[in-house]
Structures are given as structure tokens and as C-alpha cells.
Amino acid sequence: xxxxTWTRRGAVACCxxxxxxxxxxxxxSAQTTTPAPVAPITLSPEESQQVCNEWVPxxxxxxxxxxxxINGGAxxxxxxxxxxxxxxxxxxxxxxxxxxxLQKRADKRASRIGDLNSAKQRLDTFTAAHCKPxxxxx
Numbered sequence: 001x002x003x004x005t006w007t008r009r010g011a012v013a014c015c016x017x018x019x020x021x022x023x024x025x026x027x028x029s030a031q032t033t034t035p036a037p038v039a040p041i042t043l044s045p046e047e048s049q050q051v052c053n054e055w056v057p058x059x060x061x062x063x064x065x066x067x068x069x070i071n072g073g074a075x076x077x078x079x080x081x082x083x084x085x086x087x088x089x090x091x092x093x094x095x096x097x098x099x100x101x102l103q104k105r106a107d108k109r110a111s112r113i114g115d116l117n118s119a120k121q122r123l124d125t126f127t128a129a130h131c132k133p134x135x136x137x138x
């Protein structure tokens with residue numbers, strides 16, 4: 001079965017168009033535009049109080065619990081000391097790969113304390129700026 005001249009010309013034209021599109025794609029993707037600035041989120045006083053009454057206490061408790069767990073002793077599951085003790089135990093048994101993995105996990109978990117402190121500071125800043133202290137009840 002032979003292709004006619006027009007079929008071959010059509011195939012060549014399509015391949016040429018496809019190659020042109022593929023050649024121009026990196027050039028087009030290199031032209032980036034700056035993203036539109038994100039507007040700050042504004043809350044009504046009622047929404048702000050709802051955040052203060054519901055979310056801030058939950059998030060504060062969660063950050064405190066995580067910090068307590070990370071800083072806990074060797075008997076606290078998931079603490080840095082617990083992971084280091086497990087790593088030392090595995091290293092003593094000759095399981096160096098497992099010990100290295102546990103040590104990396106402990107190091108990463110220890111580095112999360114800074115993130116937790118930053119989150120707590122942001123919560124405290126929000127509380128000071130937007131949450132009304134509970135006044136005396138009559």
C-alpha cells in the first residue's frame with residue numbers, strides 16, 4: 001500500500017507543526033508572570049471571637065502536647081530521646097541501617113521544636129491582637 005503524494009505532504013506538515021510546538025514550549029514556559037498579590041484575610045469581630053474561643057485553645061494545646069512529646073524522656077513514645085535510645089539499641093544489635101534511619105528521624109523531630117515555637121508565637125500574637133480578655137461576669 002502506497003501513500004499518495006498529498007498524504008505524505010500532510011504527514012510532513014503535521015510533523016513539522018508538532019516539532020515547532022515542541023521547540024517553542026520551553027521558550028513560552030520561560031516567560032513567567034509575577035503572581036497577583038494575595039489580599040490579607042479579614043475577619044468580622046464575631047468570626048474573630050469564634051476563632052479565639054474555638055481554634056486558638058485547640059491549637060495552643062496541640063503545640064504544647066507536641067513539644068512535650070518531642071522533649072519527653074526515653075519512656076515517652078515518639079520523643080527524641082526514645083528514638084535515640086531505639087537507634088542505640090539497633091546499632092548494638094548490628095542493624096546499622098535501621099539505627100541510621102531512627103537517628104535521622106530523631107534529628108528531624110528535634111528540629112521541629114523551632115517550628116512549634118514559631119507557631120506558638122504566632123498564636124500568642126493573634127491572641128493579643130484580636131482576642132478580648134474575658135471580662136468579669138455579673
